[in-house]
Structures are given as C-alpha cells and as structure tokens.
Amino acid sequence: MSFMHLLHSPADIARSIGENAKTLRLSKNLSRRTLAEKSGVSESTIKRFETTGIVTLEALILLATALDERAAMTKLFRPDHPHSMDELKNAKRKRGMR
Numbered sequence: 001m002s003f004m005h006l007l008h009s010p011a012d013i014a015r016s017i018g019e020n021a022k023t024l025r026l027s028k029n030l031s032r033r034t035l036a037e038k039s040g041v042s043e044s045t046i047k048r049f050e051t052t053g054i055v056t057l058e059a060l061i062l063l064a065t066a067l068d069e070r071a072a073m074t075k076l077f078r079p080d081h082p083h084s085m086d087e088l089k090n091a092k093r094k095r096g097m098r
Contacts, residue, residue, distance in 0.1 A: 014053025022050040024067050039066035 008016070025035055032050075036043045039062045046063070049055040055063070064073045082088040 011053065015051075016053070018050045018053035018055070021063060021067065024069070025050075028067065030067075035063070035066055039063050041066075 025032070030038070032043045032046045035041070035046055039046075039059075041059045041062050045055060045059055049059070049063070061070075061073055064070050082090075
C-alpha cells in the first residue's frame with residue numbers, strides 16, 4: 001500500500017501523537033516519573049514515546065488510561081453512526097453482499 005497520498009508519513013503522525021501526549025502530561029502537571037508510576041510504563045519508554053512517537057500498543061493504552069484518555073483509545077477505528085439514510089442502508093450491508 002502506498003502512503004504517497006498522505007499529507008504526513010506514519011512516522012510524522014506517531015511523532016505528533018507523542019508530542020500531544022507530552023503536552024497533555026504537562027497540562028496535568030505530571031512529571032514523567034509520576035506518569036510512569038501511575039501508568040506502569042517506564043520513564044524511558046515515556047521519554048522515547050514523547051520524542052519519537054514509538055511505543056507499543058499496550059504501553060499506549062496504559063498511558064492513555066493514566067492520562068484519562070482511555071475513551072479516545074476505545075473510539076479508535078470505531079465507525080461513526082450513520083448521518084443519512086444512504087449511510088444507514090450501507091451500514092447494514094455485509095462484506096461481499098449487495
């Protein structure tokens with residue numbers, strides 16, 4: 001699959017998510033040490049995530065939970081509710097069926 005059509009590379013998006021997590025952590029007046037204690041994720045993993053965006057999915061979920069952002073994680077990949085009759089009709093279709 002080509003990512004040439006994306007405005008940002010996956011690495012750019014990951015870095016942005018890490019930066020957002022750092023901004024949120026600081027807005028809650030939490031040190032990396034405190035977040036590490038609260039989440040169970042090591043300080044070094046938090047630092048790497050905040051600077052590079054690299055983190056395991058499990059660590060991301062633990063950090064999101066500790067930062068009170070678990071709801072955002074559970075909404076990831078969840079389809080939106082239909083906004084029109086056409087969307088409602090298509091929502092009931094199964095893969096490969098017409």
